[in-house]
Amino acid sequence: MSLPKLFMHVQDPLLASNLLSIQSVRQYELNISHQDKNWLDQLTAAQCDVALIEVNSLHDTALKELINSPALYQTEFLFFSQGGPDPILDKLMHKGAGFHYRAPFNLKLIGSSLEEIFCELNLTKELISTQTSYLDQFGLLVGSSSAMHSLYRTIRKVAVTKANAFIMGESGTGKELIANTLHVFSQRAEGPFVAINCGALSPELIDSELFGHVKGAFTGAHKDHQGVFEQAEGGTLFLDEVTEMPYEQQVKLLRVLESGEYKPVGAQQVKIANxxxxxxxxxxLGDAIRDEVFREDLYFRLAQFPIMAPKLKDREGDACGLAQHFLAYRNNQDGQHKQLSAQSLEKISLYNWPGNVRELKHAIERAYILADHVIYPEHLVTNDLNDQIETDKSAGIPIGMRLDDIEKIAILKTLKKNDGNRTDTANQLGISVKTLYNKLDKYENTDFL
Structure with missing residues (x-):
């Protein structure tokens, strides 16, 4: 973290020497004014956090200009004077400019004030860092690594074409976000984006899910149903985990890709896929084709342009940035200021994240629930077995439990312990009372544990 900036405009050589001898001054990046120039202009250009200003003239034009300057609220001021009446300085103090020290100067107190300001500035910067995300964003994707910027360039080129794209990558790398970003930057952006998990399609209903059916086509078909090809008309159809589609059914998908025609179950009229x-x-894919899990001819139809989703471990620097990104959004959602400790960021950067971005996001969600104000390494539950065992022993959280269930248990148990006192419960959980009421509304039919 960079040092805060200290600006000094002091004409008295003895006072300047005394101020420079204060130990806490060394905690700042020092900027000395040029005495023959307007110090306020210099301060504004330097964008300093703290300013030490010697007031020795009622004709100081910069002091008058400060009354209406944005710098008055952007900088912490320490004024030094011989104690004579100064209506302009008095007005500045009434506006909350900072400290006014009168001669003789107590260097120990001045040093304490600078130390206190330094601590407040660092705390503010830490809080700001947990409320913001510094990662670059492209469409629905975030990441500043070279791997992600390479992906952004590929998406930009492919999106504007009509080519079908085949996204390959490990679980948790954000393949659906890549697909959605391709849609956003395509000429079909105004059309729908429809996603379907092919692994969840049953062989009996796959025709209906893909192509739709008409009323009475089979038992239970009480009304017409639009398949995903019709739902995505004019837009993009995302076939997630397409290799999990039953092998014998893949030929039906191939037929649509080759001819562009499909027919809803029970219908007589052929429709054209758009x-x-x-x-x-x-x-x-090589293994899937070899093991006859996935048809090679279907692959060539789908993969007009293959895209590789990078693993998180190959995205240098993005893991810590994503952790801050997820925490910032969760903090903003609940009105909190929770932070990641330096040790937690080190743990995040050293871990290889086999579950990729999804594992990291779940780890931050769990840590957010477990931590009070600062997230320490013991709050970060990863897929590492030793880490899980150690965390399970210390926190008593069952491995694999849904995040919303963990949160629900924490809220209801704390509420029960506080005999239903919602204010105390919210304070202990680190959330606002309004947030607590909103969450309890979801649990209104749940008994306290």
Missing amino acids: VRIIAATNRV
């Missing part, structure tokens, strides 16, 4: 197809898988 969608862009983006597919994704976390499998190694």
Whole structure:
């Protein structure tokens, strides 16, 4: 973290020497004014956090200009004078400019004030860092690593074409976000983006889910149903985990890709598909084709342009940035200022994140719930077995429990311990009373544990 900036405009050589001898001055990046120039202009240009200003003339034009200057509220001022009446300085003090020290100067007190300001500035910077995200963003994707910028360039080039794209990568790398970003930057952006998990399609209903059906087409078909090809008309259809589609059903998808025609179950009329197809898988495609899990001819139809989703461990520097990003949004959602300790950031940067961005996001969510104000390494539960065992022993959180269930248990148990006192419960959980009421509304049919 960079040092805060200290600006000094002092004409008295003895006072200047005494101020420079104060130990806490060395905690700042020092900027000395040029005596023959307007010190306020210099201060504004330097954008300093703290200013030491000697007031020795009622004709100081910069002091008068400070009354209406934004610097009055952007900088912490320490004024030094011989104690004579000064209506301009009095007006500045009434506006909350800072400290006014009168001669003889107590250097120990001045040093204490600078030390206190230094601590407040560092705390403010830490809080700001947990309320903001410093990662670059492209569409729905965030990341500042070279791997992500390479992906952004690829997406920009592919999005404007009509080519089908095939996204490959491990689970948790954000393949659906890549697909959605391709849609956002395509000429079909005004159309719908429809996503379907092919692994969740049952062989009996796959035709209906893909192509739709008409009323009475089969038992239980009580009304017409639009398939995903029709739902995505004019837009983009995302076939997630396409290699998990039953092998014998893949030929039906291939037929649509080849001819552009499909027919809803039970219908007589053929429809023409007007969608862009983006597919994704976390499998190694060569193995899937060799093992006859995925048709090679279907792959060539889908993969007009293959895109690799980078692993988190290959995105240098992004892990810590994403952790701050997720925490910033959670803090903003609940009105909190929780922070990641330096040790936690080190743990995040050293861990290889086999579950990729999804694992990191879940780890930050769990840590946010467990931590009071600062997230320490013991709050970060990862997929590392030793880490899970140690955290499980200390926190008593069952491995694999849903995050919303962990949060629910924490809220209801704390509320019960406080005999239903919502204010005390909110304070202990580190959330606002309004947030607590909103969450309790969701649990209104749940008994206290």
